[in-house]
Amino acid sequence: MRFNNGKFAIATLMRAAALATWACGVVSGAIAADAYPTRPITLFVPFAGGGSADILGRVLANSLTETLKQPVVVDNRTGAGGLVGTSLVAKAPDDGYMLLLATDSLYAINPALYGKKAEDAMAALTPVAHLAEAPLVIAVNSASPVNDFAGLLKQAKASSAPLSFGTPGVGTDHHLLGELIAKSGQVRLNHVPYRGAGAALGDLAGGQIDMLITLVSTAQPMVAAGKIKLVGVATTKVYEAQPQIPRMGQILPGTDMLVSYSLMAPKSTPAPIVARLNEAVGITLRNPSVGSKLAELGLTPTGGTVADFAKRMQAERKQREGIIRDADVKLVE
Known part of the structure; x- marks a missing residue:
């Protein structure tokens, strides 16, 4: 009987220890969030400078610097359709000081095209905040008799x-929209x-291609x-920026395709720090100058x-992977 009581006592002590460990983790995470950030933050943009993702990253970094009271520095790490920069952040310490400016291609397209390496990189990241979106558009030569999507x-x-139809490359949102x-x-x-984009626009204007899918x-x-x-x-x-452009979704349901921009962090980043960053992003996006x-x-x-x-x-990945599967899209055509 004393043996059973001893087992009960040991089990009770183990549960108490586990609870104490959990409580310490919660408290330490909260303390870390209260102090965060205490040093500069690096925002990795896995695309070349000058593009929409890079410019958005720099606008975001400047505003977050003011909100978080610490420098936020942009670092462009390009290669493999964004996989190089994504993998770098996926392997980074989970302390909120190395973040990723992501597009939907990284989590909704790359796993289906690049396989396990891309899948593993995304599995090692956690969502922080959605930033912005931009719908794709179809452009034709000004001399074309076509004036709307129905035409x-x-x-x-x-x-x-x-x-x-021209696009920036195989497996891009633009390509998938065409498919x-x-x-x-x-x-x-x-x-x-x-x-x-320069070559594609030149060919469209010169009549070498019938249409271009672009931003x-x-x-x-x-x-x-x-x-x-x-x-x-x-x-x-x-599309509030240009409401006169005919909406494709009204003519051909299901053809909505928004290029999506977001902020991500290493998987085990403490929830309070993720919440702090999400809050800071919200402040940034409500800023009229931004x-x-x-x-x-x-x-x-x-x-x-x-x-x-x-x-x-989840919704974006389901849509993109469905198109890739149905059209049998491969990286090498």
């Missing part, structure tokens, strides 16, 4: 040869991947010059809770 679908169905249009609209399209900010200079025009925006809702800078990029600020972002990640 483009009509032209594609009547054409004896597949219409060509989605082809399947949903039951039309034939021929993908033409480019390495840079508004990329197309706008050529639109302003009267060389190309926008005939569709990949959303069902009104909003105007994002508008110049064609971006709409989003924000929201960590849970909202996690739910969005």
